[in-house]
Amino acid sequence: MPESAKDSYQYRISNAITFIEENLKNVLTLDRIAQEACYSKYHFIRLFAAVTGETVVNYVRKRRVSESAHELILTQEPIVAIAERYQFDSQQAYTRAFQSVFKTSPGKYRKKRHRFVAFERYTLSPADINKLQSDFVSMEPKIITIIDRKLIGMRIKTSLSNDTTSQMWQQFMPRRFEIKNNKNTGYYSVQTYDEDITFDTFTEDVIFEKWAAVEVTDFNQVPEGMVSYLLPGGKYAIFIHKGPVDTFKKTMDYIHGKWLPNSGYELDQRNHFAIMGDKYHGPHHPKSEEEIWVPIQ
Structure with a gap:
């Protein structure tokens, strides 16, 4: 072969x-x-x-x-x-x-005495191979290298089975003006997992951290009830997701299933994150845009 x-x-x-x-x-x-x-x-x-x-x-x-x-x-x-x-x-x-x-x-x-298989072996077909090319074939990322970024915001512990992300943002947005050293580079959505989570232990009930934050110049003034976070620098591929949140999976499928395998890069073990700037109009707005930052090496 x-x-x-x-x-x-x-x-x-x-x-x-x-x-x-x-x-x-x-x-x-x-x-x-x-x-x-x-x-x-x-x-x-x-x-x-x-x-x-x-x-x-x-x-x-x-x-x-x-x-x-x-x-x-x-x-x-x-x-x-x-x-x-x-x-x-x-x-x-x-x-x-x-x-x-x-x-x-x-x-x-x-x-x-049922006799059927509910979940058969997955077989890659030509349709599967091509499915990730149709909607996003022209979606080319910008590749940049950044230094560590300082963030201040709120964090929660949540899970896929009991996702409380929306409640966190509802608490954070009214208080965002309390962050005096905001660099005004958009709103950061960051997800972090415990390094001890393995194949055998990960389920929909596994607890992980979710952040709603902004970039700041320093950590000198952290409002009460908020926390600081140092986002690791490095090389990132930046994609633009356009549309409502219910189409987000298509974007991620393209990134990880089509672009990345053919890019010459591999994922680095740093956090994926999203930045919502001036073109973000809410999770359900058809013209919303947000940046998806994918760590690569």
Whole structure:
């Protein structure tokens, strides 16, 4: 196979999927799967989601559940034994995952002898390969290198399952004028994760930090109830997202699934962030624009 084909993101993601499928009954780590795709872990998790529409964690969980369903029908093994073979920590954890996929419990599924696979192996098709090119083919970023930036604002601890980001912004915006050393470069939305979060521990209930902030000249005056944050400098690719928030996923899919794999860059392990400036008219405005800053190396 030509080297260019081996280097393509389609080939790499297909390799990762094959590795997952061959190891559904074995311990899987995100580091090992990313290694199979020849990407850094940080880069791989975003590319995988952009291409398949699923996080790596969800894909593995759903495939394990779907394959285990065959054994519920074809064997009389205890449910707990099947759960353990597919790397679930307990029968309770297996039951929760099973219900999320099949909308019924393993016991009821076995009793009714259902015979269908709810979540099949993902196969890259020509449509999948081209889907990220259609809407944003001309979206070329600006590449710049910045020094560390000082931010002051509010932060919350939130999760995907109980997202309180909008409440944070509602609290921050009326108080933004209290920040006297504001450089007036826009409003920053930053998300930070605990370094200890792994493939095995990340779920929709994992807590992470979300920031609503502005850039400042110094940290000498931090209003009560606000905090300071030093945003790491480095090289960034800056994209412009145009339109309401419900089209944001298309922008991110293009960035991570199309532009990045063909750019010659890889993601760096710094924070993604967004800047909302004068052209931002609110999350639902069709003509809103915001800058998406992607850390690269």
